[in-house]
Amino acid sequence: MSKSGTFDLASGVGGKIDKREVLSAVDKYEKYHVRYGGEEADRTHNYADLANKYYDLATSFYEYGWGESFHFANRWKGESHRESMKRYEHFLALNLGLKRGQKVLDVGCGIGGPLREVARFSGTCVTGLNNNEYQITRGETLNRFAGVDSTCNFVKADFMKMPFADNTYDAVYAVEATCHAPEALGCYKEIYRVLKPGQHFAAYEWCMTDCFDASNQEHQKIKASIELGDGLSDIRNTKQCLEALKLAGFEVIWDKDLANAEDSPVPWYLPLDKSHFSLTSFRLTSTGRFCTRNMVRVLEYVGLAPEGSLRVQMFLEEAAEGLVAGGKKEIFTPMYFFLVRKPL
Numbered sequence: 001m002s003k004s005g006t007f008d009l010a011s012g013v014g015g016k017i018d019k020r021e022v023l024s025a026v027d028k029y030e031k032y033h034v035r036y037g038g039e040e041a042d043r044t045h046n047y048a049d050l051a052n053k054y055y056d057l058a059t060s061f062y063e064y065g066w067g068e069s070f071h072f073a074n075r076w077k078g079e080s081h082r083e084s085m086k087r088y089e090h091f092l093a094l095n096l097g098l099k100r101g102q103k104v105l106d107v108g109c110g111i112g113g114p115l116r117e118v119a120r121f122s123g124t125c126v127t128g129l130n131n132n133e134y135q136i137t138r139g140e141t142l143n144r145f146a147g148v149d150s151t152c153n154f155v156k157a158d159f160m161k162m163p164f165a166d167n168t169y170d171a172v173y174a175v176e177a178t179c180h181a182p183e184a185l186g187c188y189k190e191i192y193r194v195l196k197p198g199q200h201f202a203a204y205e206w207c208m209t210d211c212f213d214a215s216n217q218e219h220q221k222i223k224a225s226i227e228l229g230d231g232l233s234d235i236r237n238t239k240q241c242l243e244a245l246k247l248a249g250f251e252v253i254w255d256k257d258l259a260n261a262e263d264s265p266v267p268w269y270l271p272l273d274k275s276h277f278s279l280t281s282f283r284l285t286s287t288g289r290f291c292t293r294n295m296v297r298v299l300e301y302v303g304l305a306p307e308g309s310l311r312v313q314m315f316l317e318e319a320a321e322g323l324v325a326g327g328k329k330e331i332f333t334p335m336y337f338f339l340v341r342k343p344l
């Protein structure tokens with residue numbers, strides 16, 4: 001069952017980390033980042049530890065504020081946030097042309113929100129690959145609750161070294177996950193290897209856009225806030241991803257940044273925008289975040305949430321600011337979509 005209550009949030013902070021070690025994990029996590037003197041080479045080298053610490057610390061906040069699917073979505077007028085999230089997941093199934101009974105791989109699956117939706121929508125058997133043990137434990141519980149545990153499963157492994165034989169899957173997808181790879185080519189090559197010839201890979205990538213200017217201090221500050229708040233070592237640009245796909249051997253069927261007024265008349269970052277108020281996404285609004293912050297402060301003070309919890313809330317709030325600023329300036333997108341094929 002979904003864990004979205006106050007006490008679920010408090011008890012989940014730290015994931016598999018011992019509750020007494022949460023504060024030092026926050027310290028170590030923050031020290032990876034520019035603001036705290038961290039360097040990109042160190043983040044990239046320690047990408048697995050960086051992402052694992054981040055998701056141990058942040059997963060219960062994600063579930064509390066956002067739900068079971070940890071991604072953004074382009075959105076049409078008249079569509080609710082929840083509807084747009086589901087449609088965004090169905091869009092993957094549609095583009096991959098999924099057929100009943102096929103074996104599908106979800107790379108970097110979180111707690112399995114998209115996995116369950118894609119499996120139910122298409123009648124496929126989806127394996128979720130994830131390097132975070134806490135998220136897998138949550139995902140297994142949610143799969144049992146949703147009744148997809150006999151057809152879907154989770155595998156704990158690094159997507160840079162997948163424990164699968166060559167040519168295993170009928171389709172592969174990744175939702176806002178491969179941005180955690182230390183380099184795109186190695187990750188795409190692994191996906192290429194495990195995909196059957198003639199079959200497709202589709203993904204939503206987090207990227208800096210062509211509007212990003214590396215010599216602009218403000219742009220760099222926004223990028224660093226997103227990296228700090230989202231467990232990333234260095235956000236790539238769309239061209240680097242496209243180039244890496246081709247180098248890995250894929251044929252590009254189509255690619256497009258969907259974060260534009262035509263494909264997303266309602267901006268993807270709206271739920272995080274402080275000037276926006278919504279009752280259905282209340283916890284993400286300015287007032288909602290104020291309430292969560294103070295609630296976490298109290299829970300930490302009385303010992304119900306581990307020490308360090310408030311610091312997690314603070315870097316997540318910083319992430320939200322960075323994402324909204326990056327979205328408004330159009331220098332960042334969480335939805336660079338591509339559909340590619342492994343040639344026969």
Ligand SMILES: C[S@@+](CC[C@H](N)C(=O)[O-])C[C@H]1O[C@@H](n2cnc3c(N)ncnc32)[C@H](O)[C@@H]1O
Binds near residue numbers: 160174175178180
């Ligand atoms: C933003 S979450 C997206 C989760 C999921 N795709 C969704 O949309 O709900 C990124 C996911 O990538 C996973 N991840 C990060 N680095 C990974 C790695 N090296 N190998 C496997 N999974 C990884 C994280 O544990 C997390 O589950």
